[in-house]
Amino acid sequence: MDAQTAVDWLELHSENFFDPQSPQRFQLNSIAEHYPLSFHGVGLSLGSSDPLNTRHLQALKDLIEEYNPSLVSEHLSWSSNKGRYFNDLLPIPYTVESLAHFSDRVDQVQNYLGRQILIENPTAYLSFDSSTIHESEFLGKVHERTGCGLLLDLNNIYVNSINLGLDASEYLTNIPVEAVQEIHLAGFTRKQLDTGEILIDTHGSRVSEPVWQLFKEYRQICRAPALIEWDTDIPELDVLLEEAQRAENEQSEVLSRRVVA
Numbered sequence: 633m634d635a636q637t638a639v640d641w642l643e644l645h646s647e648n649f650f651d652p653q654s655p656q657r658f659q660l661n662s663i664a665e666h667y668p669l670s671f672h673g674v675g676l677s678l679g680s681s682d683p684l685n686t687r688h689l690q691a692l693k694d695l696i697e698e699y700n701p702s703l704v705s706e707h708l709s710w711s712s713n714k715g716r717y718f719n720d721l722l723p724i725p726y727t728v729e730s731l732a733h734f735s736d737r738v739d740q741v742q743n744y745l746g747r748q749i750l751i752e753n754p755t756a757y758l759s760f761d762s763s764t765i766h767e768s769e770f771l772g773k774v775h776e777r778t779g780c781g782l783l784l785d786l787n788n789i790y791v792n793s794i795n796l797g798l799d800a801s802e803y804l805t806n807i808p809v810e811a812v813q814e815i816h817l818a819g820f821t822r823k824q825l826d827t828g829e830i831l832i833d834t835h836g837s838r839v840s841e842p843v844w845q846l847f848k849e850y851r852q853i854c855r856a857p858a859l860i861e862w863d864t865d866i867p868e869l870d871v872l873l874e875e876a877q878r879a880e881n882e883q884s885e886v887l888s889r890r891v892v893a
Contacts, residue, residue, distance in 0.1 A: 637869070639876060641702065643670040643859050650691040660699070670703040670814065670859070671696065672783075675717070678737045678751075679710030679724040689744050696745060703814055705750035705783045706741070708734070708771065725760035726770045735777040742778065750813055751775075752783035755791050755833040767798075768806035775811040782807065784856070785816035786846045787839070791831045800846060809854050817847060817879060818861035836864035839875060844882060851886045858883070 642663060649660050663669070675688060696704060709721035724730050742749055751774060753767065765773070771782055784807060793800040819837030823830055839847075839860065847858070860875045 641668040646671040646673040669701040671701045673706045677712040680712045709754045723756040726763040726765040738778040750781040750783040755788045768803045772808045781813040782811045783814045787818040815858040835861045
């Protein structure tokens with residue numbers, strides 16, 4: 633990608649750029665000269681019972697202070713236990729107790745960084761019998777308690793609707809639209825198990841038609857910036873630009889309908 637590539641902004645995984653002497657940081661210096669940035673984290677483990685990792689937080693704060701990204705985000709998940717980190721974003725039970733714990737962690741992070749963060753809805757391949765709060769309601773309550781924003785991943789919602797039998801339209805209706813500051817679009821992979829087929833949130837293919845449909849529906853009420861995520865099996869740049877252009881086209885179609893109406 634060069635300075636002439638026609639995209640409005642780029643999102644980066646924060647942890648890939650923590651080392652100020654790394655080649656990745658050198659590349660980031662060049663990228664930041666030409667594009668607005670969003671930093672998307674995967675390692676804070678906000679849902680864990682472990683204490684927050686202050687070294688991680690300080691590295692993130694240093695990165696933010698140097699590059700001043702427009703958005704900073706993390707996940708509604710956990711990934712560490714007793715200091716051991718897992719290479720995944722794992723689900724939490726949605727209970728009154730976990731709501732208080734997760735909200736407190738978000739408050740700690742926002743106070744440490746001195747700015748708002750966004751929380752992204754997760755994918756899950758199981759649900760907890762102990763959950764007493766719907767996920768969309770849980771996210772809304774975290775927003776109410778902490779003032780955080782929300783990053784709405786439409787692919788995650790669709791994947792969960794198939795794997796867990798959730799109602800995607802109901803989920804979107806329950807999300808406080810005023811809190812949504814970013815939208816993610818991505819692809820999934822189908823996997824056949826003995827118990828049936830499941831969808832895996834791999835970010836390694838084009839956005840599926842059902843997810844595009846959710847995007848068109850939600851675009852009627854939400855104008856938050858949308859991002860194409862593609863993390864595995866990276867294709868040629870032209871393919872990524874085609875996906876980004878389709879997102880622009882879908883948005884333009886929704887806006888033109890408003891004008892006609």
